[in-house]
Amino acid sequence: MDNNSITTKDVTFKVFRFNSETDYLPTYKEYKMEVTSEEVVLDILDRIKWDIDGSFSYRRSCRHGICGACAIKVNGKATLACKMNLHSLTETFGDELTIEPQSTKRAVKDMIIDKADFWEKHAKITPYLNSEIEEHPDMECVVSIEENDRIMEADLCIQCGACHYACPVVEINEQFIGPAAFVKAYRFEADIRDESHIERLEECALPDQGVWDCVKCFECAEACPKEINPIEKITALHQMIFKDKVYKNGVAERHAVGFAHSIKKHGLLDEGQLVLYSEGPSIVKHIPVALQMFKKGKIVMPWNMPKSDNLDEIQKLIKSSSTTKY
Amino acid sequence: MSKLKYALFTGCTAKESTPEQMMSTMAVAKKLDIELIELTEASCCGASHLQDYDDFLSLVLNARNIAYAEKHGLTMVTICNTCQLNTAMTKHRLDNNAELKARVNEKLGEIGLEYKGTSLVTHFLYAIIDDFGLDKIKEMVVKPLSQFNIAPFYGCHNIRPSELQNESHKSPENPYNPTSLDDLIIACGGNNVDYDEKNKCCGFHAELQAPKTAATLTGNALAGAMDQNADWMVTPCPLCHLKLDTQYHHASVAIGREVKLPVLHMQQMIGLALGCSVEELGLNHHVSDVDFV
Numbered sequence: 001m002d003n004n005s006i007t008t009k010d011v012t013f014k015v016f017r018f019n020s021e022t023d024y025l026p027t028y029k030e031y032k033m034e035v036t037s038e039e040v041v042l043d044i045l046d047r048i049k050w051d052i053d054g055s056f057s058y059r060r061s062c063r064h065g066i067c068g069a070c071a072i073k074v075n076g077k078a079t080l081a082c083k084m085n086l087h088s089l090t091e092t093f094g095d096e097l098t099i100e101p102q103s104t105k106r107a108v109k110d111m112i113i114d115k116a117d118f119w120e121k122h123a124k125i126t127p128y129l130n131s132e133i134e135e136h137p138d139m140e141c142v143v144s145i146e147e148n149d150r151i152m153e154a155d156l157c158i159q160c161g162a163c164h165y166a167c168p169v170v171e172i173n174e175q176f177i178g179p180a181a182f183v184k185a186y187r188f189e190a191d192i193r194d195e196s197h198i199e200r201l202e203e204c205a206l207p208d209q210g211v212w213d214c215v216k217c218f219e220c221a222e223a224c225p226k227e228i229n230p231i232e233k234i235t236a237l238h239q240m241i242f243k244d245k246v247y248k249n250g251v252a253e254r255h256a257v258g259f260a261h262s263i264k265k266h267g268l269l270d271e272g273q274l275v276l277y278s279e280g281p282s283i284v285k286h287i288p289v290a291l292q293m294f295k296k297g298k299i300v301m302p303w304n305m306p307k308s309d310n311l312d313e314i315q316k317l318i319k320s321s322s323t324t325k326y
Numbered sequence: 327m328s329k330l331k332y333a334l335f336t337g338c339t340a341k342e343s344t345p346e347q348m349m350s351t352m353a354v355a356k357k358l359d360i361e362l363i364e365l366t367e368a369s370c371c372g373a374s375h376l377q378d379y380d381d382f383l384s385l386v387l388n389a390r391n392i393a394y395a396e397k398h399g400l401t402m403v404t405i406c407n408t409c410q411l412n413t414a415m416t417k418h419r420l421d422n423n424a425e426l427k428a429r430v431n432e433k434l435g436e437i438g439l440e441y442k443g444t445s446l447v448t449h450f451l452y453a454i455i456d457d458f459g460l461d462k463i464k465e466m467v468v469k470p471l472s473q474f475n476i477a478p479f480y481g482c483h484n485i486r487p488s489e490l491q492n493e494s495h496k497s498p499e500n501p502y503n504p505t506s507l508d509d510l511i512i513a514c515g516g517n518n519v520d521y522d523e524k525n526k527c528c529g530f531h532a533e534l535q536a537p538k539t540a541a542t543l544t545g546n547a548l549a550g551a552m553d554q555n556a557d558w559m560v561t562p563c564p565l566c567h568l569k570l571d572t573q574y575h576h577a578s579v580a581i582g583r584e585v586k587l588p589v590l591h592m593q594q595m596i597g598l599a600l601g602c603s604v605e606e607l608g609l610n611h612h613v614s615d616v617d618f619v
Contacts (some may be wrong), residue, residue, distance in 0.1 A: 027477035077502040077524075114431075116614045169526050172539045213536040215543065216374050217527035224502055238378035240377040253537035259376040263387065269338040269370040278534050288615075290571055293343065296611050298572075300342045309366040317386050321433045324380040 009090060012042060016055075016100040018107045026104065033087045041099065042070055042081035042307045045111070058111035065225060068160030068307035071113050073100045078162040102165035116301055117170075118161050121177045125185040130196035147192050154187035156226050163230045166223035168215065179220035179230035182211060186233035189240060202239050203247045211237045212252035217325055229259040242324050254278045257326045264318050267308025272299060328393035330457055333395035333445070335413065336363040337406040338370050339564040346608025347564045348524060349452065353606040357466070357597070358458055360499055370411040382540070385415070386433045387390035388416035389441040401446040403453045405593070407563035410449045411483035414490045417447050420562050443576065449484055451562045451592055452495035455506055456575075460513040468601040470515025474618070477519040477587075477596070478507035479570065481563030482527050501525060507562065513578060514599035528569040534569050538580055539580065544569045545581035557594035557618065558588040560595045572613040587618045 011033055018026035029047060035068075038110055042060060049056045059069040063082045070081035075093045106113040133141065162218050163179040164170055170178045177185075185204050188194045204210050220230035238256070240246070249254045255278040264269045276283050291298050300306070308314060340348040341593035355362045368391040368589050371375070372384040383508040392413060406409040421443045431440055448456070454463070485491065485501040492498045499506055508518040529540030532585055548570060551559050561567050567589055574586040589612070590598075597607045598619065609616045 034530075075502065093504050095399055099583055150467065167541060169532075169536070169539055174540045184394065203416065207535065213532055213539060215527050215529055215536075215539065216531040217482040219527070221480075221487045235378060236379075239381055242379055252532075254533055256375045256379040259370065260379060260383070263370050263372075263376070267369040268341060269373070271342050275534070292613050293572055297345060298343045298611060298613070298615055302423075306341050308369050310437075313367070313390070313439075314369045315389065317390065317433060318383065320436055321383045321386040322380055323382045326379070 005037075007035075007087070008034050009087060010095065011035045011086065011090060012096045013048075014096065014098045015048065015056075015110075016098075016104065016107070017020055017110055019109050020107065021109075026107065028098070037085075037087045039086050040082055041072070041079070041084045041086060041089070043075060044086065044099075045070075045081055053263050057109040060093055065241050065319045066158060067180070068158035071102055071160040071162045071165075073102055073165075073226075076097065078102065078166045078225075079160070080160060080225045102161055113165075117174070118159075118164050118178070121164075121181040122159075122184055124209070125181050126188070126196050126200050127181070127184045127190060129188060129194055130245060131193045132195060142191050150190045151187050153228055154183050154190070157183050157187070157228055158226060160225065162223040162225055163220035166219045168219060169171060169213055173208065174214060176213050177204065179234065180216075182237060183228060183230045186236055189237065196320065198244065198246060201237070201240055201244060205241045205246050205248065206286060207250060207252075211241070212250065242326065247326075251278050251282070253326075254280075259323070260318070266305055266314060267314045268306060268313045270302070273302065328531065329359060329361060329451040331361040331363070331400060331401040331451060332452075333398050333510045334364045334539055335368050335371075335378040335391060335395070335404050335409055336364060337401050337404065337409040337474070337564070339406055339568070339579065343592070346611035347405060347493040347591045347593065349413055349569070349606065349608040350591055350597050350602070353602045354593045354600070356595050357406070357600045358454070358463075358537065361401075362459065363398055363400065365391060365402070367391075367394050371409045372401045373408050374412060377412065377476045382429075382572065384412070385419065386430050388413050390439060392407035392417060392445055392447065393441050393448075398441075398443055399444075400534070401448060403450045405450050405534055405562075406563055406565065407481040410447070410494070411490065414447045414494050416532050417443065418490055418493060434519065441583060445470040446494070448495045449507055449562060450482065451510070453495070453514070454565040454596075455509070460509055463510070463513045463596065463603055467513070467599045469599055470593070471511075471599055472515045472517070475519050475554075475556050476511045476516040476583040477521060477545060477554065477559045478511060479551070479559050479589075480504050480507055480525050480527070481561055481566040484485070484562055485525060503513075506590065507587050511560065511595070514595055515527050516595070516599075519551060519556045520614075521550040521554040522558070523547040530569045531572040533558060533569070541569035541573060541576040542567070543581035544573050545577035545585050548577055548585035548587055549581060551582060551587060552585060556587060558590060560590045560592055562592040564591065570614075574614055586614055588612065588614055588618065590616065
């Protein structure tokens with residue numbers, strides 16, 4: 001390495017400090033440091049602990065982005081402290097960086113959080129391969145390269161919790177299983193050797209806790225330090241629910257199917273009919289808002305519903321390209 | 327600079343629950359002398375929900391929409407973040423997977439179309455920034471919005487996943503610190519409000535099945551903007567707009583606090599600064615009254 005290419009920068013760190021045994025509220029302590037272009041966030045955590053305050057607490061282990069122990073947030077961005085270069089962070093956020101644990105409300109001491117909820121959610125989805133294999137099998141269980149490719153990416157999850165604690169639904173709805181456990185569920189759902197397929201999928205399809213409560217914000221895709229793209233796996237679980245007919249004709253399931261019906265009829269989405277089809281009799285709860293919208297000219301009546309030009313093309317494609325039945 | 331010309335994918339909302347968005351898009355395009363050729367053949371993008379049900383069908387339908395933009399030889403502009411996501415995602419997947427592209431084109435061949443991958447897909451916000459230029463907007467402002475504190479609400483699907491951001495326009499921004507809408511507010515003479523929820527989710531896509539979650543997210547966004555003294559909010563996404571404009575009552579109940587703000591479409595904000603009338607911008611179509619004009 002050519003030392004001349006190393007540059008330095010003055011950075012102010014605002015670091016979350018809290019001890020759940022003694023403190024009522026957290027504080028943000030300021031540390032000003034000169035940071036080289038070689039340093040990652042973990043170097044700063046080490047320097048605070050080793051040079052300034054030995055009581056500063058954080059988790060770390062492998063320093064290679066493999067163990068997932070040092071997951072934290074910098075200016076709200078979830079990351080592994082050992083992977084995140086500081087100069088690149090200052091390019092995004094400027095020279096003042098706020099370092100916080102993954103979830104401030106779960107803080108035990110400084111960067112260390114209680115991840116109990118994360119592991120409880122994992123336990124819910126049978127996070128292991130369930131397969132009746134003879135004690136002394138005659139041959140190995142053959143998995144083709146294509147079949148392995150389906151699970152490869154999801155198998156790279158290091159369970160750091162970055163996506164889980166970046167998910168806004170996890171913050172609001174305590175039952176929601178969350179992106180990390182859904183990735184794990186997908187990993188075994190897509191494994192041809194697994195025999196718990198339907199049971200696990202049913203767990204993922206339940207209202208409140210299951211995939212239907214995902215708000216599709218892509219925070220998980222952005223947060224994952226291993227670029228696993230959790231929402232893609234969540235979408236795959238949605239599709240499996242239809243393919244394996246695990247659906248319970250719930251509002252979210254009818255909502256997804258309703259798009260296909262509406263596009264077939266109009267090319268465009270008939271918003272009113274979609275809500276009616278999804279909700280059934282429960283549509284009454286939407287009447288107050290619908291009336292307000294109607295007054296402001298925001299509701300198109302069924303007889304005025306616009307249609308796409310060349311609708312016959314769309315209908316032809318729906319006929320030839322549909323791959324799912326409800 | 328030669329006249330800017332785009333293929334416009336309106337999406338469904340602009341034709342139904344946010345007529346003001348369609349009106350203001352056309353009004354602003356006229357002011358900026360941008361020609362928009364409406365893709366009247368386009369279907370719904372599937373809004374990420376058809377994608378949950380039938381992935382291949384959603385790819386075929388979205389590829390058809392892009393193919394029509396390609397036939398015009400134009401960049402496709404979207405005016406809805408979710409249309410942008412699903413169209414750009416389709417483009418990304420087909421451009422990076424020859425086998426999938428061939429399968430989709432086999433279907434499109436039945437109706438005499440082909441997806442080639444020649445048209446860029448970008449949101450109107452970024453077309454304005456990249457091609458028209460904020461400096462020019464600034465020069466054209468006749469009614470600067472200087473008396474207003476305006477809170478930008480970016481909407482998830484324009485800023486995440488960043489992978490698509492990088493492919494969709496020339497000035498990709500960081501989803502953790504987006505600046506495009508702030509820059510637009512400043513160009514219109516307004517004071518941009520910084521608040522924690524500006525790049526967060528409004529909850530729209532789970533509104534039916536998870537009303538409490540959705541309403542809490544909407545409430546957090548409105549409250550975040552109000553706490554930083556915003557006079558109103560602005561968003562490039564009609565779905566975020568629907569949530570923030572029409573669902574303030576549920577949002578207030580969910581977070582235990584009265585929250586309500588006027589919410590404008592990005593196009594309406596530009597239109598106001600450029601001197602368009604209230605009628606042209608459809609400001610009478612809002613549920614949370616726009617009472618400051």
